[in-house]
Amino acid sequence: MKLYDSRMAPNPRRVRIFLAEKGIEVPTVQVDMMTGAHRTPQYTAVNPLQRMPALELDDGTIITESVAICRYFEAQHPEPPMFGVGAKDIALVEMWNRRCEINLLLTVANVFRHLHPAAKTLEVPQVPEWGEANKPRVIEFLEILDRQLAENKFIAGERFTIADITALSAVDFMKPARVAVPDALTNVKRWHADVSARASAKA
Amino acid sequence: MKLYDSRMAPNPRRVRIFLAEKGIEVPTVQVDMMTGAHRTPQYTAVNPLQRMPALELDDGTIITESVAICRYFEAQHPEPPMFGVGAKDIALVEMWNRRCEINLLLTVANVFRHLHPAAKTLEVPQVPEWGEANKPRVIEFLEILDRQLAENKFIAGERFTIADITALSAVDFMKPARVAVPDALTNVKRWHADVSARASAKA
Numbered sequence: 001m002k003l004y005d006s007r008m009a010p011n012p013r014r015v016r017i018f019l020a021e022k023g024i025e026v027p028t029v030q031v032d033m034m035t036g037a038h039r040t041p042q043y044t045a046v047n048p049l050q051r052m053p054a055l056e057l058d059d060g061t062i063i064t065e066s067v068a069i070c071r072y073f074e075a076q077h078p079e080p081p082m083f084g085v086g087a088k089d090i091a092l093v094e095m096w097n098r099r100c101e102i103n104l105l106l107t108v109a110n111v112f113r114h115l116h117p118a119a120k121t122l123e124v125p126q127v128p129e130w131g132e133a134n135k136p137r138v139i140e141f142l143e144i145l146d147r148q149l150a151e152n153k154f155i156a157g158e159r160f161t162i163a164d165i166t167a168l169s170a171v172d173f174m175k176p177a178r179v180a181v182p183d184a185l186t187n188v189k190r191w192h193a194d195v196s197a198r199a200s201a202k203a
Numbered sequence: 204m205k206l207y208d209s210r211m212a213p214n215p216r217r218v219r220i221f222l223a224e225k226g227i228e229v230p231t232v233q234v235d236m237m238t239g240a241h242r243t244p245q246y247t248a249v250n251p252l253q254r255m256p257a258l259e260l261d262d263g264t265i266i267t268e269s270v271a272i273c274r275y276f277e278a279q280h281p282e283p284p285m286f287g288v289g290a291k292d293i294a295l296v297e298m299w300n301r302r303c304e305i306n307l308l309l310t311v312a313n314v315f316r317h318l319h320p321a322a323k324t325l326e327v328p329q330v331p332e333w334g335e336a337n338k339p340r341v342i343e344f345l346e347i348l349d350r351q352l353a354e355n356k357f358i359a360g361e362r363f364t365i366a367d368i369t370a371l372s373a374v375d376f377m378k379p380a381r382v383a384v385p386d387a388l389t390n391v392k393r394w395h396a397d398v399s400a401r402a403s404a405k406a
Binding site: 048049057061063064065067068069071072075076086087088090091092094095098099103125127129130133141144147 | 251252260264266267268270271272274275278279289290291293294295297298301302306328330332333336344347350
């Protein structure tokens, strides 16, 4: 088994944090997206979508998409549970993970990819107007998240889950995207300090 | 229990197809997105993100995000399985569902929302250049899907899954988005005819 990993990108980091929380070690192969290593014929044979990360199983099966890779390990190593326990909790974890993906990780990525000079070769064409349109959406969602975190230790309740992993990767990706968490969002700031203090955050 | 549903939008349709495949009936409340009914204070109290659909449980819990709603019902009614069986299959269904969401449903939605005059009040601001940039991405992904469907009856293998539901909703949404499936993609066309002939496709 081997994990195709990129140190700088938020999606591969989601998998690394997940594995660290589970205490699972997997050999990795680094693929440098900034030099276009994910677009070589060699990596395109691994993932025709040229996206990171990817997991290659011992039987040659390739699993792409961060959350699909995490679900593979969740099924093999159920403890501690990262995708909820029981119908309602499973649904609420899925809901918050997707909310954080669509409204935070994707919007932050749109700001970075369409506005940052370093992303010029990653996102073709860059559409600066679309990057700008995503900036207020990042903040609007963080306000909703702040209300959720006023009443919950973690994003989907009292347990650390995949939703926290997605949101942590997204919030840390705000730095290269040059968008700041507003000071008024004290619950988001408290949560971010908490999850950043976990050993897995260094992964 | 009640399901907040919108007849014209692709995401609520995913839940309706899923429920039809499972043989589950749920009372629905129609919310007309074209008249902005999803932006009223009443619906904003249901889903602060003002997106459709939403499921309200008898205890008052609200579950939003189509796939989160589907996972709630999958946990309650496991047969027939729509999210895979066993670690590898679960991961491959998740992979293909996400590939179809990110590279097909989202790209088709970007074309519709940023280019169609009827979407002017749904997507503010419309960025036509971003809509145009998504058109070739729709076709590029359909080409990858065509290769997968050359060797598989359904998108994630020999079983109809959530990935087929996502892709069917997305391909049918190409009509209002004014993007056509290229005639050369005969495997996509065969698959689309197959899944459209299922009773659930009318849902």
